[in-house]
Amino acid sequence: MPFVPDHAALTPAFLGREVAPYVPGLDAASARALPTGDASYAVDFGAVIVRLPRDAGALEALRREAAVCTALPAFPDLATPHPVVVEAGAYPFAWHRKIPGEHLTPEVYGALSETQKDSMAATLVQFFAALHAATPRLGPLGSAEPWPWYLSPEALHAAAPGVIPPDLAAHFAQAMAAYESLEVAPKDMVFGYFDAHGQNMAFDAGAGRLVGLYDFADCGTGDRHADFHPLNTISPDLTSRVVEHYTALTGIPVDLRRVHFYTTVCNYNALLEVATGRWSLVGDTVESLLHQIRHWAALGLWP
The missing domain is CATH 3.90.1200.10 (Aminoglycoside phosphotransferase (APH), C-terminal lobe)
Known part of the structure; x- marks a missing residue:
């Protein structure tokens, strides 16, 4: 299974071909790459965040996260994501709806x-x-x-x-x-x-x-x-x-x-x-x- 080699590969054409068909309503033209660590590349599509793993270990972490988020207890005052892992295309990725708000600096x-x-x-x-x-x-x-x-x-x-x-x-x-x-x-x-x-x-x-x-x-x-x-x-x-x-x-x-x-x-x-x-x-x-x-x-x- 191939993985995205670097940030430079995340072009609108790539995202339109490899990601957009699998996420309802996604517009590849609105994509904005986000600063990331060593596990996955993250892309902001406005209402949706997409993460593309760099390797098999990162993909396993995304699968694990999806399972954890499904099983989390309810937090009345805090929203948590509901990531969906997509492995139907050439490149695996996970996406979730963005929780409105700013980073806490x-x-x-x-x-x-x-x-x-x-x-x-x-x-x-x-x-x-x-x-x-x-x-x-x-x-x-x-x-x-x-x-x-x-x-x-x-x-x-x-x-x-x-x-x-x-x-x-x-x-x-x-x-x-x-x-x-x-x-x-x-x-x-x-x-x-x-x-x-x-x-x-x-x-x-x-x-x-x-x-x-x-x-x-x-x-x-x-x-x-x-x-x-x-x-x-x-x-x-x-x-x-x-x-x-x-x-x-x-x-x-x-x-x-x-x-x-x-x-x-x-x-x-x-x-x-x-x-x-x-x-x-x-x-x-x-x-x-x-x-x-x-x-x-x-x-x-x-x-």
Whole structure:
């Protein structure tokens, strides 16, 4: 089965021939390629989002996501996608109706009132709590490999020479030592989203509230604490509020420092995967990722 080789292949002619016939009402002329990570190419058709996998692993993730989204519990305050995987043509792809709303950026979050921030945290907690509680039912639908899917500590150490600068050497060493000794209590192994960053969120700017979540391809079983860490890409303030509300709602304690540890390791993993060519992130370079790590370290949230 062939896969799309690169962004350049996503021409109107290609999309009109390989995608439009399988999606009702799709107009290839309205297509706009979106920034993507390493799994699938995404194309915005206005009311519809189409994702074309780069390889067999990405296709399997799209199939898994479709199964997960069908089985998700109801979230009264949040819309979730209903992706359809199409494998009838020459190139497989998945499509879903767009959830109206904007991405939730750090700037947008920072401009919210205290009441709006707290309301957003409460909405997210309802989502996380329901998802974690559904672990027995949803667990078999996620990835067979427990989350996180980072490189091993040994692989990160091997990739570090020439990439980790002297000013981050001690911080990197602390992170790797903690990573090497990481253990997860069985009670904290839950079915999670693991991708709660702002580009996967639909935010209603007029109402000042979160209305939807996207991209469930990374769902799987892993440490409860790790499920909250992507919120740090929006704001550590949001992460703190969510953790506080989560414990109040569920009675389950969450170690905020452990959540921040996962952000630290995620940052170094992204840097070293990009630096060694293992991972391609649109818009991210070694320099931008080093800047991100320095900023995160300067906040003093971990260790």
